[in-house]
């Protein structure tokens with residue numbers, strides 16, 4: 158038995174070392190190889206055929222990557238500045254996570270379930286709960302799920318049951334929360350709920366607007382008080398993205414949220430922080446931690462960078478048996494790697510005012526400011542609802558740049574240009590739209606961010622010349 162264990166461990170170490178050595182050629186971006194373009198196009202056609210919708214861009218990987226660089230099937234190597242929409246926080250081919258995934262793959266089952274599981278989901282949930290508690294949130298329980306949307310569905314049901322079936326939700330304009338039937342109606346994007354029957358009542362509050370802080374605060378509080386007065390006792394929860402993700406990378410400050418949270422508490426409305434996009438990548442592990450708002454949290458949901466997703470709640474919210482279950486908790490590898498990612502984030506130099514996330518964001522700001530100064534014609538002033546919008550924004554590993562007045566077609570064109578030039582990015586927001594980065598904050602080096610921003614400079618200017 159012990160000799161088998163030794164052999165497995167030696168083989169695992171050997172495999173990780175060999176895999177790591179096999180990607181040393183991935184040190185910079187490079188263009189597609191003409192001999193592989195046909196293979197790529199064939200794969201894209203197959204994707205469109207089988208899924209019923211084509212790809213946004215040709216980002217189909219070979220399975221090889223190194224840090225922030227990923228190899229695609231056309232032989233190109235690109236800087237991955239979107240990381241599966243915020244999932245691969247430690248980039249590609251991380252040796253430690255590879256070792257953990259191999260260990261997970263050598264176990265008896267691929268998936269972990271609610272009825273039967275091994276120890277990984279327990280360790281994942283304990284690690285997450287401990288992190289939330291360290292951040293100041295009194296979370297009693299943590300319940301894994303296979304997607305952010307499923308974690309959010311669980312959170313919503315927990316809130317509703319705790320409020321005896323209250324049918325309404327307080328949410329913010331421009332929020333995004335997931336794509337189930339109900340969540341599509343809480344999220345504030347008409348395209349996401351097209352043709353989907355309404356299944357929940359939502360009272361929307363205006364979000365933080367840096368162009369007029371005091372007005373946006375009073376507008377939000379007035380809207381909330383009006384909704385609470387109109388529908389007393391009928392709100393299951395107030396759900397908040399403390400930095401809006403899909404909505405446009407707007408980081409609201411503590412002063413904006415606190416009065417709303419106090420009002421929610423006063424009306425016994427459960428407070429739910431949706432940290433699915435923010436988790437791990439801002440100035441603290443949780444955004445509520447950075448804003449010192451943990452004591453208000455009744456429910457928290459996480460996903461993306463955690464690999465496994467989960468909902469956490471205070472003791473008094475623990476639901477009755479029957480409310481939550483499902484076949485899967487997550488894959489063995491996702492649970493094991495997720496736990497280690499949380500530990501690594503906690504132990505490393507990511508956080509605080511001079512942590513690596515803050516430094517990366519500062520570098521992004523410096524480079525963005527230089528670009529705006531050198532190409533002002535690409536950055537016309539954008540008049541928001543309450544005043545002009547800054548041409549760049551975000552926080553930590555949530556970065557946005559807003560050239561061309563935030564026009565959708567120009568931003569999408571820029572994203573495609575960047576892709577062809579070696580940077581995988583995406584967009585967020587709606588009117589205005591923004592160029593959006595969710596970089597691999599755990600591994601991206603300052604020199605690499607500079608290399609990316611050199612390409613961004615060139616492509617913004619090129620797009621500006623064409624428009």
Ligand SMILES: Cc1ncc(COP(=O)(O)O)c(C=O)c1O
Nearest residue numbers: 304305306333334335402433434
């Ligand atoms: C804030 C927020 N909530 C929920 C979700 C839904 O997560 P998933 O796409 O894993 O279902 C997302 C995904 O982008 C998100 O950003």
